[in-house]
Amino acid sequence: MANFPGTHSRSIRNPFQDSPPNGQTCLAEVEAAEPPPSSRQLKEFTFDLLHKSGKPWATLLLRGDAEHSKTTPAFVEGAPVTGEVRLDLESGGEAIHAVALSIKGQIITGALPSEMVTFVDLPTTLWSRSMGDPRNPTNDGNKWSQKLKGKYIWPFSISLPPTVSLPYFGRNEVFHRLPESFFERHTRGQIEYEIAVRFTRPKLRTDHKLSTTFNYLPLFKPGPPSGLRQLAYSQHTALLGPDSDTEGWQSSPSVKTRGKLSSSSRSVDATCTLSLATPLCYTRGTTIPCALLIECDDPEALYLLSSPEAVVMRLRRNVRFHTVEKTTGHYGDDHSKLLWKEELVHSELATWWPAADRSLEIDSTETLPVTVSRKMLRGELYLRSDLITSTSIAHFRIEYSVVLFPFDAPGYEPLDSEPIIVEPVEIASEYADGPLPIQYSSPLA
Structure with missing residues (x-):
């Protein structure tokens, strides 16, 4: 139990009556309600993988809600997570077999695997060799067998579900509203959303991964x-x-x-x-x-x-x-x-x-x-x-x-x-x- 706060040092800024003073309105008024997700302004964020020369060769771009995206991209309920994955490969090319994107939401209460519970997991494949030409992917059965060279762009738009269901101590699945992102330095429990893009390479070669967290804001x-x-x-x-x-x-x-x-x-x-x-x-x-x-x-x-x-x-x-x-x-x-x-x-x-x-x-x-x-x-x-x-x-x-x-x-x-x-x-x-x-x-x- 927290200690009871004292009050001897506090002071009231203004004397108040039961109603605002004559001839005045209230001291403060709430601003207009937020616009719907479809009319919000967007703000772009980029995250890069770099060559040894310092030049980006892979970029994850996110378009967050401008009003709520200060230093971290933010998305409000009802608005999809939108952006692009870009490649800018040198003339020698890269042997990449697939480009996969995933969005995860987790409850994290400690470092143990049992203390990390995933409540959202949305994987999607932006491109794979089975889809053919990476600049014009199809499912016609023509498998791509070459290295990737030059510039590529894969746009994406992924909608988060407003609710999720999870089993709880052996009971039937319970539906929950998707929670707001939560992280504080001195609080052990947190809610984290992560978006990651993985570049799958041939066997015996390490895959590349580019990831970042984002904020989610439920509307109710x-x-x-x-x-x-x-x-x-x-x-x-x-x-x-x-x-x-x-x-x-x-x-x-x-x-x-x-x-x-x-x-x-x-x-x-x-x-x-x-x-x-x-x-x-x-x-x-x-x-x-x-x-x-x-x-x-x-x-x-x-x-x-x-x-x-x-x-x-x-x-x-x-x-x-x-x-x-x-x-x-x-x-x-x-x-x-x-x-x-x-x-x-x-x-x-x-x-x-x-x-x-x-x-x-x-x-x-x-x-x-x-x-x-x-x-x-x-x-x-x-x-x-x-x-x-x-x-x-x-x-x-x-x-x-x-x-x-x-x-x-x-x-x-x-x-x-x-x-x-x-x-x-x-x-x-x-x-x-x-x-x-x-x-x-x-x-x-």
Whole structure:
């Protein structure tokens, strides 16, 4: 379990109200939705095999999606992997019997073969001697017997399947969405896609291989938000809270938290109810709208806990995968031979502000105000645009949850040793149908 983050050194960039200031729109708006794969701009990448002179004799060219291809070619779901294989051979020629291309997707959780699971394997032959003339290949039965000389180009376009099926611990095959590429230096588990071209040579001679990795980006979106939430987005107005938009929020069961006041050393109990905007799937680069109801009979404690700076809530990413015990057990074997490995990472803090709804301080059965015993905060949890989408394939998971940690307020000592509330959520890559979401606050520094 990761250590709970402290909050004494943090600061809020701007004071917030329950709605944007008069005469202003929200502080930030989400950019327009991504264009379909067919209309995307392409960016070329080349990878070479060199002669001793330094001149390329074999080239693999890939045309990746320009928006997502920075230093590595990237392909989005629905767009084929396109490119060319080129040869530029000297006058003496090369004895090459076949040119074969392959695309592989693998789950890699270690160096052992049993810790590398292939979920995509797409081989294709661009040319072989049985196809005849390499510049005009056919299947007329005329076998090519000469060396290859000069320049050759073989274009290719290979579509990746949106889903794959894998057997899992003796059960029937389970279908999975093709996962997003994932690699981080300090995280053991990864998802890797590789494209390779192999130049097959005669027996007793070593084949040549040219390969590189590429990134794959699945496209999926959350379900539409509630009608009232869509209306707020389209009109640039404040979101209605859980009491006013019951279809637009999901509230956790109320959870008690305990702490001690420094001023009197007395213990106090408070009850927290966390509400998140539905559905519990959110597009990266946007925010998670949230609301927190705090109930406490102690006025001093309620004052301390309801301060926006006191609430510690973050997005948690959990990379989970099975790891093999020493050298025993293989993928598909008995579940008891495998162990779960978990790696947790927490995001920056959510931003909070007092809710404007004063009805929480009125007893619904009376006409006069009663002693204030509860406070509502509204907030947002900012989602970075480079978050990896939620993934579940075979023995590998990338899971997310919203975690409310014990309060961190001057004069209050939390007595809880675990998070108060953990609410699982999903992270998607595309915007939901309807108006684009808007952001009402700035992320914390």
